[in-house]
């Protein structure tokens with residue numbers, strides 16, 4: 337049933353967007369928002385800016401733009417800030433990243449140059465391939481968290497902000513698993529004070545955000561907020577959180593194709609994915625420990641979509657392999673190859689080949705914008721803890737501990753739109769449609 341009682345706080349006022357990691361994805365996102373505001377380009381790929389939503393029956397012909405239906409913050413009201421281990425401002429970083437053309441960047445040069453990274457919370461042990469000079473110092477991880485908290489409060493005050501959202505666009509950290517330190521807020525805080533190795537820098541940013549009531553999205557596959565201590569802190573402070581790992585490129589294609597194969601009960605015996613990319617993300621992922629974090633995130637997708645335990649004859653014996661190869665000449669312009677060995681009627685084999693010449697940050701930037709606006713909406717609507725309805729944007733969607741994650745892109749989209757209908761007091765759409773034939 338739609339909820340007529342949800343009160344949504346006003347979207348007026350300035351919205352601060354805080355980003356740990358001012359690299360390729362974040363500068364492509366920020367430059368894009370400024371370019372859109374100047375009318376120099378279109379926000380292609382963004383559901384909040386270009387998507388529509390059907391309301392009521394098909395015969396009602398009510399399909400407003402999502403941004404006209406739900407009270408989202410206006411992108412004119414966004415103020416950007418962030419941290420990086422390098423001192424380059426956003427213009428310089430965007431040029432280094434090499435995603436956007438100079439002609440476009442020059443149109444937003446002043447705005448980008450004005451965004452200078454704050455000193456990062458960074459520890460090379462968690463990203464082995466990187467090191468940089470723009471880093472905070474402190475005796476304990478708790479000290480670093482307190483420094484971030486003070487910095488964020490100053491940023492809010494100095495920019496006259498009403499609300500904030502934080503989106504992690506920093507590098508992929510080494511693979512971490514949940515330990516005792518992550519089980520409760522108290523143990524986590526003890527860990528911060530004792531410099532526990534179980535607490536990665538991304539968790540320190542998340543902790544600072546959650547303490548201040550700031551919604552947090554995790555664009556990388558890092559464990560970060562996907563632990564009970566931080567989910568509990570989010571619930572305690574009424575903060576929505578979401579993650580992990582933006583769904584772009586090869587995994588996006590996987591979650592488009594796999595549901596189609598399953599819908600038609602076509603079998604799958606193998607799926608081999610490999611790609612070449614030459615940006616800094618590719619360099620970081622060249623380290624086996626960071627790659628392990630990414631690999632876990634990419635591999636889980638097929639299993640959940642295809643449900644081998646329910647269809648053992650079709651999906652019980654899949655060979656699934658994912659490779660990422662750092663290859664500098666390509667920069668951010670990744671090339672991804674997929675080979676699918678499938679089988680049909682009477683077990684006859686077939687193959688599908690995909691060669692996707694994609695641009696990673698071009699696919700990721702609209703996701704960042706949508707997450708900022710939807711998380712801000714969620715916070716204003718009183719939603720807290722894990723926001724499963726935003727799974728649409730992630731390779732490893734977070735969900736309640738007793739659930740398995742939903743990976744099918746089309747189910748994710750229905751869930752997202754039904755959540756918007758729900759919070760606006762509209763009927764969810766089931767697509768049953770029998771009423772048209774009564």
Ligand SMILES: NC(=O)c1ccc[n+]([C@@H]2O[C@H](COP(=O)([O-])OP(=O)(O)OC[C@H]3O[C@@H](n4cnc5c(N)ncnc54)[C@H](O)[C@@H]3O)[C@@H](O)[C@H]2O)c1
Pocket residue numbers: 356357358359360361362419420421422433456457458459463466468504505506507508509537538555556557581582583584585615616617620696697699700
């Ligand atoms: N581009 C995509 O399609 C895509 C998809 C899914 C996930 N991601 C993830 O998004 C993240 C960003 O990707 P990118 O292509 O922009 O990478 P990038 O290397 O260009 O940018 C990451 C930036 O984070 C900075 N950084 C690292 N650790 C930091 C810390 N502790 N604090 C502050 N800054 C820190 C680095 O110096 C770098 O400038 C990566 O984790 C990547 O795996 C990207």
